[in-house]
């Protein structure tokens with residue numbers, strides 16, 4: 071597949087050092103903790119930041135390096151930000167016509183293109199409104215229509231739902247899923263639902279660099295960092311491989327499902343879903359299951375269940391019913407035994 075975007079660049083002041091190639095039509099979710107470099111990556115591609123070293127290429131053409139620089143308005147990049155930046159003095163139609171006009175498309179054709187995009191984003195009846203007369207969700211749709219009317223090589227979305235009322239996000243997510251189909255996209259998000267519905271690939275950034283990169287199914291089935299494990303909602307434990315089905319966690323051994331790729335003596339990872347863990351006051355008699363001793367660190371409601379975090383040398387979160395928490399009379403600092411069946415423990419090689 072043709073390359074749509076290559077970023078191989080550093081930015082000295084921000085500790086940013088990323089190598090990334092995105093194929094045409096690929097939809098990439100960029101995730102990572104605060105300060106990881108997600109916005110910096112978008113700014114580099116959009117052109118509001120220049121690399122200290124390395125380069126950015128769009129469709130095989132270098133658009134930025136320490137010696138070249140194509141300004142944002144000359145790049146075919148649509149940038150949909152958290153809070154849409156529409157021209158306040160232009161109506162919706164004129165806002166969306168702006169891109170095609172700036173590219174030299176004749177007025178009548180630009181108008182037709184803008185109307186078509188606005189209709190496709192469900193804004194056909196808003197054409198004569200000013201941005202100040204739009205709801206947040208409507209403004210975000212118009213911002214998307216404006217970006218797409220530009221015939222972009224790449225669409226950048228920076229947490230497009232973050233500033234919106236939760237009631238409008240499902241419909242906007244559906245719209246994006248439909249409209250972004252086949253378009254090269256970078257989506258910055260903190261939501262797993264956005265990742266699984268809108269992306270084919272996950273790139274995880276931490277401290278200005280790529281720490282995980284792969285298809286959504288693979289990265290979410292085998293998260294390699296604590297951030298990814300939290301995003302996917304599973305526990306991640308690290309240890310030394312003892313055998314294809316056993317990991318030494320330092321204080322105790324953990325038995326899981328056999329994995330051919332594990333190499334004894336090397337680093338390995340285990341993932342366990344919080345609802346596969348039960349907590350007990352003492353180790354259940356005669357149970358062949360994994361039993362990890364630890365103390366309760368936190369107890370917090372998570373929807374209909376209660377999340378209990380236990381320090382077993384590493385952090386482990388169990389999902390319990392409120393009744394189970396009450397019955398065990400759990401409170402922070404209490405000693406407990408976390409029990410999990412080997413069939414509920416997935417083992418992965420460390421990276």
Ligand SMILES: Nc1ncnc2c1ncn2[C@@H]1O[C@H](COP(=O)(O)OP(=O)(O)OP(=O)(O)O)[C@@H](O)[C@H]1O
Nearest residue numbers: 083084085102103104105106107108109110111278
């Ligand atoms: N305008 C700026 N000037 C200097 N450094 C900056 C600037 N903006 C961000 N940084 C630094 O660059 C690094 C990456 O920040 P960036 O905003 O790209 O992170 P992010 O992953 O988008 O975080 P968030 O999830 O909080 O938006 C951080 O160390 C940050 O402090």
